[in-house]
Amino acid sequence: MAALSAEGLRERLERALGAEHVEVEDTTPSRCATSFRLLVVASLFRGKGLLQRHRLVNEALGAELGRIHALEQRTLTPEQWEAEKAA
Template identity: 65%
Template sequence: MAPPTAEELRERLRERLQAEHVEVQDNPQLCPGSFRVFVVSGKFRGLKTLQRHRLVNEALGEELGRIHALEQKTLTPEQWEEQQRPSLA
């Protein structure tokens, strides 16, 4: 079975996690079915990194079985906003 497309993953994550922002990068040079995802969701509030990654894995459900490698970065909207601010230093 062929790996999912970056667009399929983006839509699943946006829909299932009510994500404010989703970026999916396909890394075929690493291996087919290798992806890097960046997800900003209010559902991550109060969760540790491992719990956030589990939520992403659950959101991808059936697609996860067709993914060879998945690198994740997960932030709450507040964390993302903080990272977007220019440094005053």
């Protein structure tokens, strides 16, 4: 079984969600097990609540999700992302 990588997860999320921007940080070194921090910006999130957005991310990760101990997610629409960058 191949090791999980931040780059591999980023590519998978970009493809599966049509994401405009994805950042994946491997936070495993500071924790006791495999963990990642995500920022996903996708127009697919428009009109969806936080739980719906996180479910979409979880579904996009598929089988890899079962190999991740901790997953911190920030899911934003492109408009939210632009507003955040402008602040």
